[in-house]
Amino acid sequence: MGRLFGTDGVRGLANGDLTPELALSVAVAAARVLVESDGSHQPLAIVGRDPRASGEMLESAVVAGLTSAGANVVRVGVLPTPAVAYLVGQTNADLGVMLSASHNPMPDNGIKLFAAGGTKLPDELEERIEKAVADGHGLIGRPTGAQIGRVNDLIDGADYYVKHLVEATPHRLEGIKVVVDCANGAASEVAPVAYREAGAEVIAIHAEPDGYNINDECGSTHIEKVRDAVLEHGADLGIAHDGDADRCLAVTASGEIVDGDQIMAILALAMRDAGTLTGNTLVATVMSNLGLRIAMKQSGIKLIEAKVGDRYVLEELNAGSLALGGEQSGHIVMPAFATTGDGVLTGLHLMAQLAATGKSLADLAAVVLKLPQVLINVRVDDRQAGATAPGVLGAVAAAEGELGETGRVLLRPSGTEPLVRVMVEAATEDQARAVAERIAAQVSAASPA
Structure with a gap:
């Protein structure tokens, strides 16, 4: 797999690159690196997953690894990634493990790790875990007898998470009709429930996961499906999540796509007006459109750029005690309510602004x-x-x-796939495409697949 950790955890073809043996090794190493115990307590780990069939296999391996390292495990079942992070913080767990490949197709899977408090890992900790896996340190000095970890199940984790989401919504959503595409993923249960409990009229699509259909021609990577449903049902907006529901993209009542940049701008202006946008500052990434930078400057809001990946956005947010950040892809982070990107929370706050202002999503996104x-x-x-x-x-x-x-050019190797991403912004789409194609041809020639 090359370097073990990519932009967002360990990811690969389940039972190919990402084997149960590797999952077990990562779990043992994570328990040892993340949990600095003096022996006075037995560490606690929260383990969740998205609905992929391979998650059942990998969950067993991860649980075996954690318990073999002496950690007690609470399995929370199928929940969004941000729900697992939330439960890590709420239970005072020492670490969390989420099994998901996010927006990747079903054959892939991944391992995302959370430290105590539900925060993503800095590079230094990932490097230590990776070294421990490579050195095989998990194979020596394991506990025995009563020091081996135990396993329990939390059956109402979704209820705790939904309650938290609804309480975090700044305005009731009565009068809002929304179509939500759950990507046949981890939010298939909680997203429609949360939106309804917050007051919206909800039409849920692709909310019947079977272990194989996650992200399959649906969700945030196929936003045309929610657009079509919005037009069919005459909804005020549509919201599309990805497989583990840490993303949120939207479409207007007329079917126009509203991406993460526009969502960030809407929320930043709302928070500025409410006095909750700390330092009148927004954190975005180098992938964000120049239009966002221009809009924020005109609105008196400072924009800080971070590397691609919501954990880098989080690092900037934490460094400045800031209140809002995110990515064009729809990862939006609001530290007052979540320790990581949360697609359902984002959807709730976006709809709250529609309800509070009486404006359409198209008007707000403009x-x-x-x-x-x-x-x-x-x-x-x-x-x-x-x-x-x-x-x-x-x-x-x-x-x-x-x-x-x-305009501008951004060249970025993918953190999770064998890709180089060539992004070009220009005054016209024709110019942007011509420039991007010239650079892409050079990239392809330099390293043919």
């Missing part, structure tokens, strides 16, 4: 005038070579000279 943006994912053999070859760097320099201040 604050961001997006520049045409073209993203090409180039499949490569070597991500670093594809991003740093002289021909690639020369093409990027030439493009930046051509665009000047009217």
